[in-house]
Amino acid sequence: MIVPGNLFILSAPSGAGKSSLIKALLKPESLASARPMQVSVSHTTRDPRPGENNGEHYHFVSVEAFKAQIANNAFYEYAEVFGNYYGTSEAAIDAQLAQGIDVFLDIDWQGAQQVRMKKPSVTTIFISPPSKEELENRLRGRGQDSEEVIASRMEQAQAECSHYKEFDYIIVNDDFDQALLDLTTIVNNQRLKCRQQSIAQQALFSKLLENDHKKA
Ligand SMILES: Nc1nc2c(ncn2[C@@H]2O[C@H](COP(=O)(O)OP(=O)(O)O)[C@@H](O)[C@H]2O)c(=O)[nH]1
Numbered sequence: 001m002i003v004p005g006n007l008f009i010l011s012a013p014s015g016a017g018k019s020s021l022i023k024a025l026l027k028p029e030s031l032a033s034a035r036p037m038q039v040s041v042s043h044t045t046r047d048p049r050p051g052e053n054n055g056e057h058y059h060f061v062s063v064e065a066f067k068a069q070i071a072n073n074a075f076y077e078y079a080e081v082f083g084n085y086y087g088t089s090e091a092a093i094d095a096q097l098a099q100g101i102d103v104f105l106d107i108d109w110q111g112a113q114q115v116r117m118k119k120p121s122v123t124t125i126f127i128s129p130p131s132k133e134e135l136e137n138r139l140r141g142r143g144q145d146s147e148e149v150i151a152s153r154m155e156q157a158q159a160e161c162s163h164y165k166e167f168d169y170i171i172v173n174d175d176f177d178q179a180l181l182d183l184t185t186i187v188n189n190q191r192l193k194c195r196q197q198s199i200a201q202q203a204l205f206s207k208l209l210e211n212d213h214k215k216a
Pocket residue numbers: 011012013014015019042043046077078079081086087088106107108110111112
């Protein structure tokens with residue numbers, strides 16, 4: 001029997017480092033690589049950035065196509081972020097979890113609220129930058145957004161951060177290696193919890209005790 005995968009959410013203000021952390025977590029040499037893992041590829045109506053590929057970083061779609069998917073109830077969750085739509089395909093997530101794959105959703109706080117309602121067992125993680133100044137440095141250092149976009153993201157960062165208490169875990173991404181270790185520990189801890197539950201469900205201990213009784 002396949003044990004279903006675990007679902008994780010990572011939320012953060014834009015530029016805090018969540019894509020970098022997920023990428024490092026999914027590397028074959030990562031300390032979390034004992035189980036298959038995938039990051040969910042969202043649908044978005046925003047334009048691709050240089051170097052972003054359709055189907056790999058996002059499924060880039062028109063507003064009309066996105067709205068048609070909303071009408072078809074195709075999204076596990078969706079939200080409007082920075083004036084664009086973003087959403088997670090329900091069918092894709094369900095298929096991955098059913099195959100025993102751990103799935104990571106890189107979504108905003110609005111999406112996290114929707115997923116929590118549907119799947120209370122989800123593990124939610126908030127990635128915080130060490131400071132406002134450092135967040136701005138990282139957004140600028142990434143070199144992919146205009147000054148106007150950076151200003152709007154800094155404004156939105158405040159709103160995103162105000163929801164940090166809704167998350168199971170908070171990681172401050174100051175030293176990258178420490179943040180990655182924290183993330184890896186959370187992921188492996190959740191897997192251990194699931195294994196413990198399945199041991200309890202199979203009532204292994206009561207079977208062992210039964211045998212002891214028979215011997216006595
Ligand atoms: N609710 C929701 N948010 C998403 C989804 N995909 C991405 N986001 C969020 O949208 C925001 C902007 O993402 P993006 O345009 O890639 O910018 P970046 O976070 O600066 O790289 C981030 O907070 C993402 O976590 C999704 O499927 N659903």
